[in-house]
Amino acid sequence: MIAATIEIGGVGGALASEVKARSGASPMSCLQCLKCSSGCPVASRADLKPHELVRMVQMDQREVVLASRFIWECTSCQTCITRCPQQVNIAAMNDALRVMSRAAGKVAPETTVPVFNDVFLSIVRNRGRVYELGLMASYKLRTGRLLEDADKAPMMFSKGKLPLLGPRVRGRDQRREMFRRAAEGGNK
Amino acid sequence: MSYLFFPGCSLDGTAKDFHRSTLAVAAKLGLELPELKDWICCGSTAAHGTDPLLADALPAKSLSAAGGNTVAVACSACYSRLKTANHHIAGDAALRARVAQVVGVDYDGGTPVLHLLEILCRDIGRARIAQTITRPLAGLRVACYYGCLLARPPEITNFDDAENPTLMDQLMETAGATAIGWPHKTECCGASFSITEASIVLELTNEILSMAKAAGADCIATACPLCQLNLDMRQRDVERRFGRRYNLPVFYFTQLLGLAMGCSSSELSLASLVVEPQGLLESKGIGR
Numbered sequence: 001m002i003a004a005t006i007e008i009g010g011v012g013g014a015l016a017s018e019v020k021a022r023s024g025a026s027p028m029s030c031l032q033c034l035k036c037s038s039g040c041p042v043a044s045r046a047d048l049k050p051h052e053l054v055r056m057v058q059m060d061q062r063e064v065v066l067a068s069r070f071i072w073e074c075t076s077c078q079t080c081i082t083r084c085p086q087q088v089n090i091a092a093m094n095d096a097l098r099v100m101s102r103a104a105g106k107v108a109p110e111t112t113v114p115v116f117n118d119v120f121l122s123i124v125r126n127r128g129r130v131y132e133l134g135l136m137a138s139y140k141l142r143t144g145r146l147l148e149d150a151d152k153a154p155m156m157f158s159k160g161k162l163p164l165l166g167p168r169v170r171g172r173d174q175r176r177e178m179f180r181r182a183a184e185g186g187n188k
Numbered sequence: 189m190s191y192l193f194f195p196g197c198s199l200d201g202t203a204k205d206f207h208r209s210t211l212a213v214a215a216k217l218g219l220e221l222p223e224l225k226d227w228i229c230c231g232s233t234a235a236h237g238t239d240p241l242l243a244d245a246l247p248a249k250s251l252s253a254a255g256g257n258t259v260a261v262a263c264s265a266c267y268s269r270l271k272t273a274n275h276h277i278a279g280d281a282a283l284r285a286r287v288a289q290v291v292g293v294d295y296d297g298g299t300p301v302l303h304l305l306e307i308l309c310r311d312i313g314r315a316r317i318a319q320t321i322t323r324p325l326a327g328l329r330v331a332c333y334y335g336c337l338l339a340r341p342p343e344i345t346n347f348d349d350a351e352n353p354t355l356m357d358q359l360m361e362t363a364g365a366t367a368i369g370w371p372h373k374t375e376c377c378g379a380s381f382s383i384t385e386a387s388i389v390l391e392l393t394n395e396i397l398s399m400a401k402a403a404g405a406d407c408i409a410t411a412c413p414l415c416q417l418n419l420d421m422r423q424r425d426v427e428r429r430f431g432r433r434y435n436l437p438v439f440y441f442t443q444l445l446g447l448a449m450g451c452s453s454s455e456l457s458l459a460s461l462v463v464e465p466q467g468l469l470e471s472k473g474i475g476r
């Protein structure tokens with residue numbers, strides 16, 4: 001069983017409060033035990049390791065945090081939250097930081113994850129389901145990474161892994177409305 | 189017992205072999221898996237990394253149409269998104285109201301969601317499955333790889349032990365194979381970074397493949413389309429980058445179970461695997 005967490009209230013700056021309000025994660029509870037970074041699959045390549053990122057949030061370092069590459073390299077593997085003795089939900093915190101980073105125009109220039117996410121979601125909005133060929137083609141066109149993995153498509157065709165025609169689920173207008181209302185926060 | 193099946197987008201594309209082998213195994217067990225009508229994409233990492241409300245609304249849209257039935261899921265990424273949305277919506281009345289505004293239906297987060305592994309091991313049970321095994325996978329040493337999202341976080345998925353899950357191991361043992369002990373059952377493969385930052389996937393899958401090899405595995409069994417694709421389709425790239433030779437076939441667990449139940453390789457779409465499994469299977473006397 002997980003031991004009871006230690007409640008730490010009444011501290012934290014604007015960034016920690018905003019993260020908490022958006023994601024429910026409590027960065028102020030972190031004890032800097034490093035369990036998260038020890039198990040994180042991408043910590044070894046990160047500009048800020050998970051425990052460092054949490055500390056930066058505690059210290060209200062908005063610029064550094066929103067511009068960090070790490071928030072885009074987190075694979076959302078949930079290892080940190082599963083092991084954290086203080087139940088700091090770094091995976092959820094990173095989701096909130098991604099949204100904030102985009103809104104502030106601070107996205108690390110090396111990452112193409114936001115483009116991928118946009119392409120993915122626009123296919124979901126229009127068709128209801130994603131098909132890999134359409135996803136890869138749009139992503140490559142948007143990023144100009146046309147030659148990367150050029151050997152993969154023919155092999156995937158021959159293995160029957162890339163159907164040419166994507167599926168379509170009825171109710172596109174309804175889905176567009178759903179996406180619009182979600183963007184407005186579900187208040188309309 | 190009946191369930192409504194949520195195949196998820198990958199099972200109609202890169203993971204059609206997972207789809208076919210799931211239905212083949214279900215048929216052998218008399219398990220009906222009609223599809224949940226008009227299901228839509230779970231939103232995956234793209235949704236929760238872009239708009240958390242949308243990430244709960246997309247699963248709510250599909251799950252609210254289940255009419256009280258249990259939803260069966262094969263892809264562990266979909267499983268994670270559907271269960272996470274249920275957890276959020278059932279535990280937060282204000283969020284439930286916002287999701288209702290977005291979806292246009294008040295969904296209470298109560299549609300039960302089960303992974304195929306849970307259905308096979310817990311609802312159907314190993315005793316019943318053992319009766320359908322006609323070609324035991326004797327001598328096949330399988331590294332069962334669960335990936336991130338089945339067992340984590342345990343408060344949400346409530347699947348199995350978060351650090352050492354065994355449901356797939358139990359199934360493989362029932363199929364007559366040897367499920368080897370190894371420490372990378374729940375390490376991350378890099379998931380959709382396969383497209384955006386392949387170097388992450390190459391590093392992580394190298395760790396997984398090399399540990400499976402060191403533990404004496406003949407092959408790997410997976411329960412996730414992204415894990416399977418990363419370990420199988422990128423295996424040659426990994427071997428080139430790190431100067432290693434693994435040659436480890438990467439099956440869906442349903443393909444191995446189906447083989448043990450006597451299904452043909454075409455029923456299980458074994459030809460879709462990139463690392464050829466035929467040599468290994470023939471060497472163990474379970475070719476076709």
Ligand code: SF4
Pocket residue numbers: 029030031032033034035036037050051054080083084085086087088090
């Ligand atoms: S595991 Fe939790 S308490 Fe420990 S450093 Fe990471 S976030 Fe802080």
Ligand code: SF4
Pocket residue numbers: 036039040041042043050073074075076077078079080081090091094
């Ligand atoms: S969820 Fe992100 S931060 Fe946490 S361990 Fe996984 S990759 Fe690291």
